[in-house]
Structure formats: C-alpha cells, structure tokens
Amino acid sequence: MTELRQKHALFLVDSSEPASKLIYDALSLRGYIVTLLDSGVEAIGHFSPDKYELVITDLHLPDLSGLEVLRKVKRRSPETPVVVLASNSDVTDVVQALRLGAGDYVLKPITDACVIEHAINRIDEARELSRQNRAYREELEQRNHELRDHIDLLQRDHEAGRQLQQHLLPRSPYQYPAGIEAAYRLLPSLYLSGDFIDYGLFGERFVAFYLVDVSGHGVSSALVTALIKHSIMHLLRERTLFTQLNSIDDDLIEVLTMINRELLSTKLDKHASMFVGVIDSRARQLHYAVAGQVPMPALVTEEGAHWLSGKGRPLGLFEKGNWVVQQLSLPASWRLVACSDGVLELLSGDLLEREKRLLEKIDHTRGDLDSLCSALKVDTTESFPDDITILTLRQD
Template identity: 70%
Template structure:
C-alpha cells in the first residue's frame, strides 16, 4: 500500500468519495479511503502517502484539525482540501495552514481533480530534482571549501594551481588559428579566467570570464566554472555540429548562471564565449555583461562587436543572444576584462574609445597591445587585467 503513488482520501460522503477515487485511480494512484477524521489521521504515517485529500466537513473532526495533525506529522506531505462554496473562509484558513490546493464540491468534472493532483505531483518531482541538485552543489561547495583551506595556507601554491588550469599560450590550431592571452592578477589569485580548445577539425571554442571581487573566493569560482564546463562537456557533445553551435553557447551561459545563483556565494560574472567555424569562416558568440565589448580587427580597422546580455549570477533569465560575424581570410579578435579600463584615463566612454584606438594601433598583436597599455609595467593593479586574442592570417 505504501509508495510514491499511494494516496489517502478522507471523505464521509460516498458519492463524492467514489467520484474522487475513480478519478485518482485513472491517474494511477492506489487510493486508501477513510470515512472520518479520526480514521484518516490513524491511517496516516509520514512517507506512507504521496498526497492526502480531505473534506473540510467531517462527522467527528474538523477538516482543518485533520490538516493540522497531518502537517504536524509530515510537513512536506501535500494536502488538498474539499470544500463547499459556503466554506470559503475555511478554505483560506486551510491554505494558510499549508494546504497545497482546494476543490469545490459538488465535484462533477474529473479534469479539475486531474489538474490539481498533476500540478502537485509535478511540483514534488521538481522539488526532488532540485533537492538532488542542491545536494550535488553542496558536494561541490565542500570541495571548494577544501580548496580555500589549501589556498589560505599557501597562496603561492594557489596561484600555481590556477596557472595550471589555464591553457598554453600562445597555441596554434589547425587552419592557422592562434589563441593567446595575458592574465595579470591584482593579487596572488585572479577572478579572471580564459580557456580555449579545438573540437573536431573545424571548431575552436573559447571564453573569457571575469568574476566579481578579487582573491581566493573569486579564483575558486573560476575553478568552479571550468569544472562545470568540463562536466557539461562530458555530459553532451558540445560544438560537434554546426546546427547546435548557438544552443551550445546558450547552454554554457545558462549552466554557469544556475551554478552562481545556486551556490549563493554572492558572486556574479561577466563572460564572452564564442566558437570559430574555421571552415565557414564565421564567428558565433554571446556576451553576458561584458564590458568592454570584444573587438574584431579586419583590413578596414577595429570595431566593437555588437551584442548584449545580462551578467551571470544575478538574474534567473539572462536574455543572452547568440550573434554571428563573418570572418575574412585575415582577422584579429581581442577581448579584455574590465580591469583593462582601469589602466586608461577618462570616463567610461573615453576609456573605451582609447582602448579601441590601442587595439586598432596594435592590429590585435598581444605583446604590442600589452606594451601600449602598460599592462606589464603598471605596478600594483587595482583590478585583474586579462586580454584574450585570437587571430588567423
């Protein structure tokens, strides 16, 4: 009798009882019937029933009292109350006591019962999935706390660990695409992170992420982001087909956004993620709160790429957009974390104009751009400074 599909129905009126039991049986529930409040409470035990339906008007005990007793024994058990139009105030009280829904008598439409019960059971399934997801996140948080203890003992070891997670620079891919970066943390550890990789023989994927804050906590979030992306890569074949590139980029942003919201580390991040289709000479990309925007350099000069999207870790929905840009035989792509703007004078618009001018003047060459911006000679940096470049031709 026990099980996830067992349901307890507490109802004195036989006609109503038979109607509800018939509707629930069609939904696959095994229905246990009690004709009074005392009998119903006596039959109930935590974990025995996935749902309880009780009339508010019972011969020996008020339905509200039945609800109180069941919720006291098992607060997570969903309870639906049956009431007449004249018992509206009792319905309001039942909802305040924790009832999940109510049905008005006389019951004449089985679809109304189906809708209420299915909504509750679907919500319980979602809650179970969320609980399992939270447990997985808690497991990852425990791993992160272990890393924090290690880094607190030896920050230099932490810096070496983060550098080990970064890709080689520069790195040459088939087809003449080269990726390189410069990452200068403001402290021992950086809240900036970059990565790139070849998928098949056609697609080069990459990202630059800038986590809010500095030091150990932000650096650990970058490690979580890399770990999560690697986990996603193990679960599904990202960047394997042309027609799924855009959805793959959105999956990455959505996954990291969920991670940051769920871990409750009070961290958000900006991100530029993209994939280069070497065969079609096309860039697919998306931005999440990216400032400054990435710049594409062609024979006609340097221009900011268009695009918009909310930062990660602040909103349930980011409204991210996948954009595309055609690539000529020779091109350069430059993406910077917002720490680069701290190296320039003026307000935000002036800083962005000066940065674009420096990018254009350097023609996207990483060493030349770092020299022009004094990235390596600025002494103590107010923020992490990262520049990611990709080029071909």
C-alpha cells in the first residue's frame, strides 16, 4: 500500500502575535506539519517547493516584508498557495499581495479558528480546481495530439485516394486516329471528386465518352465514381459494345441501365447525372443520351453554340429512367462541351441566367478548353463550392 504523503506548512509570524497559537493549532488539526518561523530571511532559505504545500505569512515580520516573502516564494514555486495575514490598515498591501499571487488573506485580529479554517478550505478548493484544470489540459492536449495524428492519417489517405482517382482518369488531351481530340479539366472541391469522365476509341471509327456527376462530395462520392468506372469496364469485358453502328443506341441505353441498377442495389443513398455518347467519325454523327444532366452539353459549330436537346431521369433514383438516345449529324468542324453542375456555381444569377451566361462563354471561346477555363476563372479560383468538370471533344 502506498503511504500517504505528509502535508507541510510554513508559518511565518511574530511569535508574540496573540493569534499565532490559534493558527498553528488550526493548521495542525487540518493535518499539516507546521514549521513556525519569525524570520523572513530564514524562511526564504528554508522554503522548498517539494516540501511545503502551504505558506502563511504575516505582512509585518521583524526582518523582512511579507510581500517580499510572497514574491520570492512565487518566483520559486508559482503553484504553492500563500495566505497573508494583515491588519485593517494594510488594505493597499493586501491588494498588492493578491496581485503578486496570494491565494487568500486573513484580517487581524483573529479570534476564531474558523476564519483560518475557511481560508484553508478556499485554498484547498482552489488547489483541487487547479489540479482538475491541469488534468483536463493534459487530457485535452493528449486528445488534440491524437486528433492531429488522426487528421494526418486522413490527409494521407485522402491524398492516396486522390492519386488513385487521378490514375483512373484518361490522358488529356488525347488525339485519336479518327482526328477527334478529347480533353478535360477536373477540379475537386475537396481532396476527392464526385465527378468523373472517361473516353476511348472502339474499332476504327467510334469514340465513346461519358461525364458523370455523383451527388455529394468527398470520399463517398469518389468511391461511387470508382464503382461506375469498374462497372463500365466490367461490362465492356463481357460485351462487345460500341463497335457496330446498328447497336450503338442500344449500347448507350445498356450502360445507363447497368449503372442505374448498380446504384439502386448498393443502397448508398447516392444518385448521379450522366452524359454519355458515341461519335461515329466516319459518318460524322453523334449518338448520345442524358440522365438528369444539368447543364445540357453544348455543340459549337460555325453558326455558334447551342444546347443539345434531350431528357432522362438521374441514375440511382428510379427503376426506369426513360432515357432516349438522340442522333445528331456533325459538320466538318465542330466542338462539343459538357460541364458538371459545379460550373454553374462560378456564375451569378438564377439557373436560367447562369445557363445563358455559360452558353455565351462557350460561344465566345468557341468551345476551346483552355480559353473557357480562363473565361470562367477556373484555374485562378482557390476553392470551389462544388466539383468542377469540363469535358471537350473536337474535330477540325
């Protein structure tokens, strides 16, 4: 069993003081081993913060001011409580003592031991409160340290996830043998993006592509984009898609149906908008379908920029999406621009006004990716309220 540590008090007072025995006895009854001195110089030389848990000093000692004793004790041990004894005429000194760190004061003459007991009680309560605060600060510091370690771990995980997501994205820009160039700009609002794009050449004439925007932000949305990428790649391994002109439209609907089924079955409470299409470079024709896409993709020709038509329900909300494949003949020179809805957050006004301003900027920049990003200040904005993705395809 651990022995209880004895409590020691250093008591400085003129031994002729009538209340000295009263205070001495009160300290002893409280369990203190009292060292009684009447010399301030001797007390300072005798004091050790490791030994004495309490100091009581008269403000008037034969050789030294009690304020000086208080100052020297506090300099050596700020945590040691000090009680000063003062007369009614020592109000200024009492105020000074409190400023120097005295824990309490007792006015003389002292005729009742309860007075000193109350002062010691207050000191003990203050000491206990200080101990609790110190323990709380230590615990808080420990938890802050653990939190910082946890945040560092999350940041490393997020950075690893970001690099993985970047690795899944295609090269940009990419020039296909058919003379079609695909490029994109994808900027997440957080470490990871809920937007994703992909494109590829099928056979010698078909360039397939998609832009998907998953609801929400961060890790959960990014994981859904990885699920969509994996599902499409798995479907392509099982089926021969986008290689026969007479089955292109059915292939597009099959992709949307498959992703819709995956989102509903996983029960992740996530939905997505999507623009998916195939360009037939030989026939100069675009086949495409939209699923809750806002804003609509825009086609830029010599006549200017205009929104494509089409409608269809978002993915992951309904069993049937009512998607319809549209077909559009392309001129010899054209540019196709598709944006996630986060791009609209870069513009002011209501939804119709933002869409109008976006189409104007697409028209003004002729659908050039770098020029459009510059016009929207994508590359100079430090943070975004939503993920930003712009996909462009062109043929000159």
